[in-house]
Amino acid sequence: MILETLPAIRQLSAHEKRQLAEELWDSADAEEGEESLHPAILELLDRRLAAYEANPQDVSTWEEVQARALARRGL
Numbered sequence: 001m002i003l004e005t006l007p008a009i010r011q012l013s014a015h016e017k018r019q020l021a022e023e024l025w026d027s028a029d030a031e032e033g034e035e036s037l038h039p040a041i042l043e044l045l046d047r048r049l050a051a052y053e054a055n056p057q058d059v060s061t062w063e064e065v066q067a068r069a070l071a072r073r074g075l
Helices: 008-010 013-030 039-054 061-070
Strands: none
Touching: none
């Protein structure tokens, strides 16, 4: 296990451990390249981001989304 080979990690605070995890994740992404995601997923994310940036006021809160979903199910 990695914690056994790198015991200093156990001494990190929860915040520092999360930061380390993010940095490791980013490093792995950089090694694999951003294109490791399927091109269709990247295109969809780009379209959704563009739609949000064009109309940031056209968003729903989680509570609104949840209420609509429950209403559709008759709950």
